Amino acid sequence: MLGAAEIRELALGLELKPTKKLGQNFVIDPNTIHRIVSAAHLNSKDLVVEIGPGLGSLTLGILAKVPKVIVVEIDPRLAELLPVTIKKHSPNGQLLVVLADAMKVTELPGEPTALVANLPYNISVPVLLTFMQRFPSLEKGLVMVQAEVAHRLAASPGSKEYGSPSLKMAWYGPARLAGNISRSVFWPIPGVDSALVYFETNANRDQSIRAEVFSAIDQAFLQRRKTLRQALGNWAGSVAEAQEILLRAGVDPSARGEQLGIESFIRIAQAK
The missing domain is CATH 1.10.8.100 (rRNA adenine dimethylase, C-terminal domain)
Incomplete structure (x- = not known):
């Protein structure tokens, strides 16, 4: 598991300054990684796809539960460094890197059964709904998003947060809040708090x-x-x-x- 000092050191080595445009806020707290992975209800048979793995802290947490992870990363520097980081910290873990904009991905090297991701705040709902549509093999998922967005995704009819994202998420399957995440566990610290949303898909939709x-x-x-x-x-x-x-x-x-x-x-x- 990567700690705060190592994450900053990796970023320094890449001369990487996290950008708001790419939604780069890295989780630097190992306990939060454990919480996310635990809330995802993964088993050893799952093939996980992670969107925006960044420097790999969540990826390593996922590989402690499953043998193989597909990651979709838009930043070529991060995509190149990630296999090195994984080999060092999880030598038995299998990593498949897709260098691409997640909104433009139409194929993956395998059929993922679970989505686990710290989604970029600015495109979290479009990315989530796009992946649900394009990859029907997904059976479940755990995403970390801005707290306000999380409440919308998991909202019930009649509530003030209820709207189009709530219903479109419900089309794919029931979603629920799975915990709050303080902004203090990120680097750089974002201006808002985050929350976890867990969902399971409905395979019977027409x-x-x-x-x-x-x-x-x-x-x-x-x-x-x-x-x-x-x-x-x-x-x-x-x-x-x-x-x-x-x-x-x-x-x-x-x-x-x-x-x-x-x-x-x-x-x-x-x-x-």
Whole structure:
């Protein structure tokens, strides 16, 4: 496990100054790494994909639980150093490095069953949802994100945090908060606290209607205080047609999107 001094030393050797643009905030506390890995509920059969491994502290924690990790890293300096760090601290660990922007990755060297990542704050939700869509082999995941984002991802219908990210996450499977992370465990220290979100995927979703479900969700939350009858007018073709679709789906046309769970939106998409 890497300590704070070694992480700073590795960064110094690369002449690396962590950048906000790439969301580079490295975890320097070994106890936090243990918490993250424990909360991920990994087993020895899992093939883990990690997004943004940075200097490798979380990667090493994951390799203590599983034999192989795929990492996706956008910074070529970090991607080049990571195998050296892993070989030194976890000589039996297998590491597969993908040098790429996570938003542009369409293939991985293997079919991952678990996603574990300290996601960049600025693109955490798009990256998470993109990976869930592109890699259906994923069965579970544990992500560390900005605390505010974590509460949105795990929110329930009717809560103030509930919105499009909550529903889109729920499409892939139930998500729950798995702990808070203080900003003090990072280097450099970010301006916000973080939180962990754990999820398991639902393998029974009909992927052929995902785009229609997501489109309905987006329309429902463009003006979240509108009734669904009004909010889905453009999506359905007219307010009258939206009402008919909602009635066929067994949904009250005067309800608002923030009141509905993912199963209701699935029925709405199916009724179109």
